[in-house]
Amino acid sequence: MPLPLLRHRTCLWVVADCCTHLRLLHGSSPQTLNPSISDLTVSYLIKSCGLSPAAALSVARKFTIKSTGNADSFLSLLTSYGLSQLQITNVVYRRPILLSLNPEMRIKPKLDFFLSVGYSRAGLIELICADPSNLTASLERKIRPNFNQLRSILGSSRDVAVAIKNFPQLIRINLDGAVLPNMKTLRDIGVPEQRIIMLATLFPRQISRNPNHFNQAVELLKKMGFDPSKVAFIMGINVLSGLLKATWDRKWEVYRRLRWSEEEISSAFRKHPFCMLVSDEKIKKIMEFFTEKMKWEPSYLAARPVLLSFSYEKKILPRYEIFRLLESESLVNRKLGFATFLIIPEREFIRKYVINYAAQVPQVLEIYKHKLELERWKNLDS
Template sequence: MLRLLRRYPFHRPITNNSSCPTHLRLLHDTVPKTLTPSVSDVTVSYLVGSCGLSLAAALSIAKKFTLKSTGNADSFLSLLRAHGFNQGQIAYIVSSQPALISYNQEKKIKPKLEFFLNVGYSKADLVKLISSDPSILKASLENKIRPNFDMLKSILGTDKEVATAIGNSSRLLRERLDNCVLPNMKTLMELGVPGHRIVKLSTFYPRAMMKGPAHFNQAIDLLKKMGFDASKLVFALGVNVLSGLSSSTWNKKLELFRSLGWSNEDTFTAFKYHPYCMLISEEKIKRNFGFFSEKLKWEPSYVAARSIILSYSFDKTISPRYKIFQFLSSNGLKKRTGDFASFLRMPRKKFFNDYVIKYADQVPELFEIYKHEFESSRCMVEH
């Protein structure tokens, strides 16, 4: 039946006339009796036959949205296809925001697409942007999209930087920036955060800058209490992490570290060295620290001062590097046997060249032990 529907879409209401085509009667017979009369057969037909939605999705949408005519809808589909959208992307856009197909395309949709092309978006970039957030097409061009874009450009400097920021959070086009971004920027400037760091934070971590000022200021206050230097990069990273965490999530992480024998001071030290340690999963923290404390006898304070190692993959980095460290030490090929932390933090390519390739002839097992890293490193060399 679905194949028939896709092949023969219809655009008029179903009647009980016996001359009604067979595939229309099939659809009519399969619509659940519990559906209310507001479900439009024309809407379902169009969503399936022209927009590429599944019958189930079309039926669900038709409970809330009714297509009164197909003129604007046909124009909408033609406009998207002309701008490079494929059928799958169109189906997603329509399923996400079905009301768009009823808009006057010349007045409501086309000017927005042309705006993005005029400020430097390629068709591919435009397709990616709209497909990731179809609600952009519902935002007012004159009251939201254009003024927000211009405001961001005045702050970030170039259309390219604005496009990067929007790519990281398209909400920048739909929100009142003067209610969040501008007050938060003012807070950072008053703290002495360098302008270029504010720009980078707004460009690459715009979600942090879009938090409500009250929540944002709480994050800033906590960073100040922990002794963060506002002029340093790590302060900006701390802002990004804390602005995205609720108080309950932060407290749960503190409790997790306490359960592993860490003091709050240890945890704050870890956070100051690597703010993203507070975003690592509970399972990963327990597994990695369990290895460090049980196998290597490292104290929480020692790990806290090197907290980035908590984020490493145990199977692909920590375990194979430890085995290689042991092999090299036992064969007298590495003089400093007590420096596994530095061994662990070494950049992957340098580690591969200095400790795998260099000693592979003497210890052939190195390639097998380090096969995960070997494949990645080989790709880097080849490219």
């Protein structure tokens, strides 16, 4: 089924010029290589802002420091509000124009505003680091009116902070151009107000989409049989409005090749919309596991698409080993299928099948310890 939606993604990749980098490290003047690059800018970015020579050169190609007065004051201001040197370096690298603004007039009032509406210092730092461009937006024309309007919609400053955390640009975009029309579209088709607020709070990026694209997603969901009054409709909006058409078409092809029928794919999406966000590789890996180890037919898994969202290494494999072990000891009710075994919440699973049988079958504890160790190492790698 085609998806008539397109999403424009802008990815910014900054690649350093290796030759220029090496010459700078060896003392060559950047101006001899490119007259548009300022010695002062490169030096300041390195010595005062903590950028690497390569990063400083990249920034200096697009931005020039004419005087260090505002820049020094800006760095001092961020330090006084609790940002670390690494955080400041990241802010400067991503939005160097902040160094040229008058910090007392252009930056500090915005920081104080966020503190006045309930942000903690830690929350403010997180907001700045998430999107430094928010500090270039007008306080009176964008930040304050957007925050107040969002608070009137979502109900509290805390909910607004959650929405902004999920989509930092929300504080400076044109709410009247997308968010409000999209909310009206949902009301007009019968989506309950609490569901609309849920979407705006948890998935604000999606409700900020171009209204034409948003409406296309809504219409497609209705054609596929989604009930606007159910949570699944909101989940479907989140998935559809964020997918490229090419990605949507490719996912359908992946499931077709795994012998899912058109109706099974549609049904799976209605039950668990996030099945369309699972990577192709993961889908194939999990399907192969279940068809080989459990001897499940593709239709069985198609009826339980939530299983595709589970981590193979952290959940499916260790629980499979524990399930087989307990089954061999006749400790698991044979009527309990492995699919049910997988869906049990983690806390209940640990209590019921790990702690409860640890003394009788010590291997279950070893399997679970291995799982935790695997998670710890993966977290270190990330």
